[in-house]
Amino acid sequence: MEEKENVCIRVPKIYDWINRHVHLSIIGFSLCENPPAGDDQYNVAIGDLCELFHHREGIDCFLSDSYGEPISLEELSDMITIRRHSTVAVTLPNGETVHLEKVSATVTGFITLEIEDDCGCVLSSNPTPFTTTQRLLLCAPHGTRIIPVISSFQCDPVVICDHAIQQIQIDLDFCLDVTSEATVRIELEANECAPRKDTKPVPLCKEYIPQCSCLLLHENTN
DSSP states (O other): OOOEEEEEEEEEEEEEEEEEEEEEEEEEOOEEEOOOTTOOOOOOOGGGHHHHHTTOOEEEEEEEOTTSOBOOHHHHHHTOEEEEEEEEEEEOTTSOEEEEEEEEEEEEEEEEEEEEOTTOOEEEEOOEEEEEEEEEEEOOOTTOEEEEEEEEEEEEEEEEESSSOEEEEEEEEEEEEEEEEEEEEEEEEEEOOOOOOOOOOOOSSOSSOOOOHHHHHHHHHO
């Protein structure tokens, strides 16, 4: 029977976790063509949007920085601003009262549009900023840290073109995960660790060439 011992380890503990679907609608008007380096970009007037899109095959959008360069969800998550506020008492459905902390998460970024016609010519927009502040109630005792993560993101541009309104509406949807975490010490029973036998790798080459032992034996007797 293997001997066991009590060990103490440090692990991150999640005290609370909120997963929220966030929807935003922003308006983008300004479009510019991708020019060679050094050339000035030009803007398309709002009244010309319908004429512009009349000859375009598709429109797409992506998450970018303020210069129009694509960024990852990890980079967007790193830019989220967290603010901790007062603690409030909340009554749970079972009648129990708990104290939760008011937390606000401000997400700020940019969206860039890309439009391609049937000739392969690409137009890109000036980066369009967006921002939203989400307020949450978290179990976040003293000593915990609030960690926000954007786990998924998608954008959907829609061209609105009629006599009264000519604009590009960009619908944004993303998943905001916010956890309150702290590093804690826990004690648990575990087996003692012992070294194992070394595992030898399988040789790639044979150590010697197979020989005809009967022939060699016959030659040696002559």
